Amino acid sequence: MSFELSGKKTSAVWALLLIFVLSGCTEKDEAQVLPQRLGDLDLTAMIRGDEAERIVREMHGKALGEAEYIIGYYGEKRLGNILYVSLFENEDAAREDLLSMSMKMASGSTPFAPLVFDERDDGIYLKTEGMGFAHFFYRRDRALVWWQVMPEYAESTYRELVAFNFSDAGN
Numbered sequence: 001m002s003f004e005l006s007g008k009k010t011s012a013v014w015a016l017l018l019i020f021v022l023s024g025c026t027e028k029d030e031a032q033v034l035p036q037r038l039g040d041l042d043l044t045a046m047i048r049g050d051e052a053e054r055i056v057r058e059m060h061g062k063a064l065g066e067a068e069y070i071i072g073y074y075g076e077k078r079l080g081n082i083l084y085v086s087l088f089e090n091e092d093a094a095r096e097d098l099l100s101m102s103m104k105m106a107s108g109s110t111p112f113a114p115l116v117f118d119e120r121d122d123g124i125y126l127k128t129e130g131m132g133f134a135h136f137f138y139r140r141d142r143a144l145v146w147w148q149v150m151p152e153y154a155e156s157t158y159r160e161l162v163a164f165n166f167s168d169a170g171n
Contacts, residue, residue, distance in 0.1 A: 035083075037160075043072050043074055047071045055071060065093060066093070070085040075153075081153060112128040113129040125137075125138040
């Protein structure tokens with residue numbers, strides 16, 4: 001059986017094949033943006049772009065620095081296990097934001113308990129409590145990570161979170 005296509009048909013077939021392959025790559029990259037599971041909690045929803053930026057801005061009550069914001073909900077959304085990731089242009093911007101946030105919290109002007117610092121070889125990790133949740137936050141490269149989780153899931157999910165590589169999370 002012989003199969004012959006004209007030049008226009010061949011180009012169209014190649015274009016469709018390219019679109020199919022690239023769309024598969026996009027889905028694979030999307031799956032790597034956030035951990036798919038933390039402890040016993042599955043990622044059930046993810047928001048990014050303008051909607052995520054709006055949520056973070058409203059939460060802080062002000063405009064924030066230039067970053068890409070990604071929000072992940074784990075387990076049932078109503079339970080409030082939420083992962084916030086801010087991807088800054090570079091490590092210095094992420095470092096400055098982490099310092100600013102931790103200094104404000106250390107001053108006592110937030111609804112959170114005093115900060116607990118955990119210094120490790122790869123950076124400083126902070127923990128606090130407030131509003132019925134355990135909160136962990138840290139910087140990894142250009143990513144600033146904040147994990148709000150119900151206390152009973154705190155330790156098991158946190159260990160898995162710090163092992164996740166956010167370097168592939170950006171555009």
